[in-house]
Amino acid sequence: MLNATAKIKSVGCSLDGIVSSGSPFAEALFSLNSSEYVVFPGFCDVHVHFREPGFSYKETMESGSKAAARGGYTAVCTMPNLKPVPDNMEHLQEQLTCIEKDAVIHVYPYGAITVDQQGETLADMDAMSEGAIAFSDDGRGVQSEAMMRAAMIKAKSLGKIIVAHCEVNSLLNGGYIHDGQYARLHGHKGICSASEYEQIDRDLRLAEEIGCQYHVCHISTKESVELIRRAKARGVDVTCETAPHYLVMNDMDLQEDGRFRMNPPIRSEEDRLALVAGICDGTIDMIATDHAPHSREEKAKGLSGSAFGVVGIETAFPVLYTHLVKTGIITLEKLIALLSENPRKRFGIPLGKDYTVWDLEKEVTVNPDEFLSMGKATPFAGWKLNGECVLTVCDGKIVYSK
Numbered sequence: 001m002l003n004a005t006a007k008i009k010s011v012g013c014s015l016d017g018i019v020s021s022g023s024p025f026a027e028a029l030f031s032l033n034s035s036e037y038v039v040f041p042g043f044c045d046v047h048v049h050f051r052e053p054g055f056s057y058k059e060t061m062e063s064g065s066k067a068a069a070r071g072g073y074t075a076v077c078t079m080p081n082l083k084p085v086p087d088n089m090e091h092l093q094e095q096l097t098c099i100e101k102d103a104v105i106h107v108y109p110y111g112a113i114t115v116d117q118q119g120e121t122l123a124d125m126d127a128m129s130e131g132a133i134a135f136s137d138d139g140r141g142v143q144s145e146a147m148m149r150a151a152m153i154k155a156k157s158l159g160k161i162i163v164a165h166c167e168v169n170s171l172l173n174g175g176y177i178h179d180g181q182y183a184r185l186h187g188h189k190g191i192c193s194a195s196e197y198e199q200i201d202r203d204l205r206l207a208e209e210i211g212c213q214y215h216v217c218h219i220s221t222k223e224s225v226e227l228i229r230r231a232k233a234r235g236v237d238v239t240c241e242t243a244p245h246y247l248v249m250n251d252m253d254l255q256e257d258g259r260f261r262m263n264p265p266i267r268s269e270e271d272r273l274a275l276v277a278g279i280c281d282g283t284i285d286m287i288a289t290d291h292a293p294h295s296r297e298e299k300a301k302g303l304s305g306s307a308f309g310v311v312g313i314e315t316a317f318p319v320l321y322t323h324l325v326k327t328g329i330i331t332l333e334k335l336i337a338l339l340s341e342n343p344r345k346r347f348g349i350p351l352g353k354d355y356t357v358w359d360l361e362k363e364v365t366v367n368p369d370e371f372l373s374m375g376k377a378t379p380f381a382g383w384k385l386n387g388e389c390v391l392t393v394c395d396g397k398i399v400y401s402k
Contacts, residue, residue: 010039012336013355036361040336042074042105042354042394044343045313046163047138047217047241047288050076050107053094054083059293059374062102064313067291067373069392069400071314072339072356075106075349079138080117087112087123092131104399105392108133108349110163113151119143125154133347134161138217139263141167141199148203152212161213161347166199166224167264177303178265182251188303191265197223204231207238215346216240218290220264222274229283239346241288242275244316245379248323258299258306259377262290266379279338280330286343287320289313293375311375315366317358318385326386353396362388 050064068076078095086092092111099107111132115121117140125135135155142148142164155162171194177183179190200216204227207214216228219242231238245262250269254260278284292309299306312319317339324330330338344351366383368376392400 008037008039011332012340013039013041036359037390038358038360040072040356040358041340041351042356042392043072043317043339044075044347044349045073045288045291045316046077046215046286046343046347048076048078048291048313049081049293049309050078051082051293052098058295058298060102061098061107062104063372063374064291064293065103065105065107066400067311067371068313069105069394070372070389072317072358072389072392073105073313074354074356074392074394074399075108075344076313077108077110077133077347080110080112080136081139085112085116086110086128086132087115087117089124089127089131092128096131105394106349106354108347110134110136110138113137113142113162114147119147122147122150122154125151125158125160129158129160132160133349134163134215136163136165136217138163138165141165141169143169145202145206149206149210152206152210152214156210156212161215162207163215163217164199164203165217166196166203168195168199171195171198176261176265176308177254178251178267180251180268182254186256191263193221193223193267193271196264197221197227200224200227204228204236204238208234208236211237214238218243218246218264218288219275219284220246220267220271222271225274225278225283229278229281232283239285240283241286242278242284243288243290244312244319245310246272246275247279247287248272248319249379253379254303256302258301258303259310259381260379261303261306261308262292262310263308276324276329279324285338285346287316287338288343289316291373291375293373294377296376299377310377310379311371311373312378314371314373315378315380315385317389318364318387319380319383321360321387322385353393355393356389357391359388359390360386362386364388
């Protein structure tokens with residue numbers, strides 16, 4: 001039986017069989033002391049980079065999946081900017097082999113939209129349709145409207161979702177942070193908001209015309225929110241995600257450090273508030289982390305020279321719980337829908353016997369040296385947050401225990 005001092009409750013899942021005598025939960029929680037534990041359905045992140053095959057010096061399937069488990073995640077979808085790019089079944093199989101061998105949670109890979117993510121020739125989507133959760137060229141926007149049209153037509157015929165990193169290359173102008181107040185004050189090159197929302201506008205028009213399932217990655221601008229809100233009102237089959245850092249930071253929170261460089265960039269306070277409003281009214285369907293580990297050397301070159309991407313899968317829930325739930329912006333039930341129910345529903349990912357247990361009263365200080373991820377670059381280093389994962393169970397097996 002559980003120790004007498006602990007209270008157990010659940011949000012978004014049933015406690016039936018979870019804390020009964022002999023269950024994995026009961027055995028693992030037996031010696032822990034807390035006034036309250038909360039059981040959630042396993043979180044699901046539809047946007048992560050586990051870097052294997054091809055870039056295992058940044059992250060491996062084992063380290064990435066263990067980091068995810070520590071963050072309460074039992075299912076993730078891995079992006080295709082790998083080596084080789086999964087643009088045919090032979091290349092995709094290399095990642096599937098890594099998953100089968102080393103992943104401790106459920107990992108669902110994306111297939112690329114175009115060959116080598118170059119935007120010029122469609123990938124072999126037919127061959128990959130059974131092994132890929134959906135199709136994306138994440139890290140690169142598909143520049144050609146004709147190519148995106150062809151991809152959507154093919155994806156529709158296969159019953160698959162097109163998942164788009166939206167970015168107009170001709171509008172980037174060498175930028176690396178938001179084209180806003182911080183960039184102007186400190187002499188940095190900015191990335192304009194139009195580079196994101198103009199491609200979203202194009203893709204929404206195509207998705208409406210073709211009837212394809214369409215999902216937008218990591219939206220960061222107020223215009224993106226409004227375009228998607230209007231498209232949903234018209235009946236377009238579109239969903240979207242944003243990430244924790246866009247919801248709790250603005251560009252004036254930046255520091256001269258590579259751990260604040262990501263793509264898209266953290267934008268203005270007006271954009272942040274629009275994203276929060278999109279979370280509250282349902283325009284934004286889910287929160288993903290865009291967990292993107294790099295080596296220390298790649299992130300040690302400041303804002304102008306570091307690689308794009310930060311890690312976030314071990315801090316997502318505490319950041320969101322502390323800054324959105326405890327502040328009364330959204331309910332805990334709403335947060336769990338954004339982290340588990342909604343992404344699973346959209347991408348057809350079952351829950352099964354997947355749960356995570358949290359001590360919500362525990363105050364933690366974000367220390368990247370304690371991360372299980374090989375990546376350490378986080379904009380949240382040193383933040384004091386509430387919530388600590390004490391247990392994660394995937395397929396009825398313990399995959400993380402404090």
